[in-house]
Amino acid sequence: MALVDITIPDIGDFDEVSVIELLVKPGDTIKADQSLMTVESDKASMEIPSSHAGVVKELKVKLGDKVKQGSVVLVLEAGAAAAAPAAAPVSEQKQAAAPATSSPSATKTVADPVPAAAAAGPVEVRVPDIGDFKDVAVIEVLVKVGDAVKAEQSLVTVESDKASMEIPSSASGVLKELKVKLGDKINVGDLLAILEGSAAPATAPALAPAPAQAAAAAPAASLASTPVERVPPTAALPAHEPSVPSGQLPHASPSVRKFARELGVPLGEVKGSGPKDRITLDDVQGFTKSVMAGDVRTQAQAAKAPAASGGGAGLDLLPWPKVDFTKFGAVERKDLPRIKKISGANLLRNYVMIPHVTNHDDADITELEAFRVSTNKENEKSGLKVTMLAFLIKASVAALKKFPEFNSSLDGDQLVYKQYYNIGFAADTPNGLMVPVLRDADKKGIMQISQEMGELAKKARDGKLAPAEMQGASFTISSLGGIGGRYFTPIINAPEVAILGVSKSQMEPVWDGKAFQPRLMLPMSLAWDHRVIDGAGAARFNAYLGQILGDFRRVLL
Numbered sequence: 001m002a003l004v005d006i007t008i009p010d011i012g013d014f015d016e017v018s019v020i021e022l023l024v025k026p027g028d029t030i031k032a033d034q035s036l037m038t039v040e041s042d043k044a045s046m047e048i049p050s051s052h053a054g055v056v057k058e059l060k061v062k063l064g065d066k067v068k069q070g071s072v073v074l075v076l077e078a079g080a081a082a083a084a085p086a087a088a089p090v091s092e093q094k095q096a097a098a099p100a101t102s103s104p105s106a107t108k109t110v111a112d113p114v115p116a117a118a119a120a121g122p123v124e125v126r127v128p129d130i131g132d133f134k135d136v137a138v139i140e141v142l143v144k145v146g147d148a149v150k151a152e153q154s155l156v157t158v159e160s161d162k163a164s165m166e167i168p169s170s171a172s173g174v175l176k177e178l179k180v181k182l183g184d185k186i187n188v189g190d191l192l193a194i195l196e197g198s199a200a201p202a203t204a205p206a207l208a209p210a211p212a213q214a215a216a217a218a219p220a221a222s223l224a225s226t227p228v229e230r231v232p233p234t235a236a237l238p239a240h241e242p243s244v245p246s247g248q249l250p251h252a253s254p255s256v257r258k259f260a261r262e263l264g265v266p267l268g269e270v271k272g273s274g275p276k277d278r279i280t281l282d283d284v285q286g287f288t289k290s291v292m293a294g295d296v297r298t299q300a301q302a303a304k305a306p307a308a309s310g311g312g313a314g315l316d317l318l319p320w321p322k323v324d325f326t327k328f329g330a331v332e333r334k335d336l337p338r339i340k341k342i343s344g345a346n347l348l349r350n351y352v353m354i355p356h357v358t359n360h361d362d363a364d365i366t367e368l369e370a371f372r373v374s375t376n377k378e379n380e381k382s383g384l385k386v387t388m389l390a391f392l393i394k395a396s397v398a399a400l401k402k403f404p405e406f407n408s409s410l411d412g413d414q415l416v417y418k419q420y421y422n423i424g425f426a427a428d429t430p431n432g433l434m435v436p437v438l439r440d441a442d443k444k445g446i447m448q449i450s451q452e453m454g455e456l457a458k459k460a461r462d463g464k465l466a467p468a469e470m471q472g473a474s475f476t477i478s479s480l481g482g483i484g485g486r487y488f489t490p491i492i493n494a495p496e497v498a499i500l501g502v503s504k505s506q507m508e509p510v511w512d513g514k515a516f517q518p519r520l521m522l523p524m525s526l527a528w529d530h531r532v533i534d535g536a537g538a539a540r541f542n543a544y545l546g547q548i549l550g551d552f553r554r555v556l557l
């Protein structure tokens with residue numbers, strides 16, 4: 001088995017190009033013409049093909065190395081196939097291709113160096129030698145009519161499926177006419193642009209004639225451009241199958257790649273806005289801005305900070321602290337009651353999954369409380385006590401009717417508006433929090449609501465609530481008024497979208513425009529799901545509720 005040095009073939013005018021990607025590794029079995037690595041200049045990127053089939057013995061270059069024509073990049077143990085290589089060794093090709101005699105057709109395409117004296121008239125800029133490539137697409141137009149163009153300034157970017165390159169101007173001047181547009185297919189010698197007032201420098205680039213032999217002798221895989229002196233950077237495009245280990249290379253011109261590399265932007269993560277999702281300079285800039293603004297993270301950043309990586313893949317919180325409490329004093333352990341275990345899991349889910357907001361407000365219940373007390377006095381003998389919560393349920397139904405989204409549930413991208421008004425109310429029981437549901441509150445009077453509530457609350461305390469009596473609520477009220485406190489943030493009982501928390505009312509001085517009046521004020525805390533309800537809606541709901549509680553006759557309106 002012969003060891004063969006694989007060298008960089010003729011790559012045109014490039015003195016040195018950087019190795020930006022290695023596509024094979026020692027031990028790999030490769031075919032003739034298979035891409036070994038990608039090299040890049042500031043104008044073009046190209047893949048370097050293997051001239052032989054065989055097994056990679058040694059890589060002679062690493063990422064970032066500069067290589068040029070003739071550099072040994074790899075040692076290959078040539079296989080049987082090597083006996084009849086698809087491509088002649090590069091050194092042979094070069095010899096065969098070396099004579100810089102122009103083919104007639106190439107000569108036709110050459111824009112000879114323009115003497116400065118003759119530079120005033122229009123100058124045709126043509127597509128230089130682009131090697132074996134035919135019909136490459138214009139994917140970017142980098143100048144516009146009226147632009148002052150310098151010699152060697154890139155005019156357009158063209159791309160095949162194997163490489164991209166920028167086509168430079170062979171002269172300087174003002175761009176009078178652009179002869180190509182996006183999507184055009186171009187070939188060597190095609191007229192690209194007309195410049196006016198050209199003053200081609202003594203070193204004005206001429207287009208490289210493609211040696212006739214090059215095309216004949218070079219294998220399909222070779223980089224067949226053979227530029228002559230003063231040739232602008234052009235790259236022949238290798239006609240070989242790319243072999244990219246992990247997915248496709250991002251679509252971008254060499255200058256964009258260079259720019260991205262300088263900024264440390266991972267091109268594979270940038271979404272291209274150009275034709276065929278090609279990444280433009282603007283895309284790279286936009287991506288950089290987004291990362292800087294914290295709108296997106298690169299995969300590398302996300303890997304370093306998985307907690308904030310998003311994607312909904314869990315909260316990734318710190319582990320719960322494990323403390324040996326006995327180190328600090330005596331302790332007693334008891335199992336969490338069954339209801340607390342169940343309600344705890346529900347509360348946690350609701351707390352974490354719902355974007356809660358709570359609006360606090362006060363309702364003036366001075367008259368309502370007076371009415372409630374007198375009603376209870378009147379009904380003392382019946383034994384039925386009217387509670388403030390019964391009024392709150394009735395007032396809430398009126399507000400739910402006026403603001404129906406509060407009586408809805410989120411189901412995917414839809415809101416389910418309920419036509420029923422079943423009100424859950426939090427009940428404090430020896431076993432923990434339970435939420436019995438008072439059905440069809442809209443169809444019941446205060447007395448009936450008070451009575452049913454009392455029965456449900458008793459059942460809850462006695463642990464006798466049937467599952468059906470805790471289901472089907474469309475809105476919930478949690479009243480701590482009988483206990484105390486001022487405002488709190490209740491947790492929404494999913495899949496409901498709002499919950500009203502009520503705290504202990506107390507007499508407060510309220511300004512009536514002339515003087516402070518003693519008024520009984522009820523603190524209300526309305527927590528709502530911001531996916532469904534907006535702050536303004538919540539404020540209106542609270543205000544309306546306050547109006548009803550302030551004057552219950554409004555329920556009738």
Ligand code: CAO
Nearest residue numbers: 387388389426427428433457478479480481482503504505
């Ligand atoms: N402001 C001031 N006093 C109030 C009041 C309020 N907002 N609400 C009720 N009260 C008074 C009542 O007037 C009653 O006083 P009187 O005995 O002098 O008439 C006293 O507080 C007790 O009321 P109650 O508790 O018997 O009746 P209720 O309708 O207010 O409440 C129930 C019933 C089942 C909701 C209640 O017993 C209960 O369990 N509350 C706790 C709810 C809870 O735990 N919420 C938190 C959930 S989140 O963890």
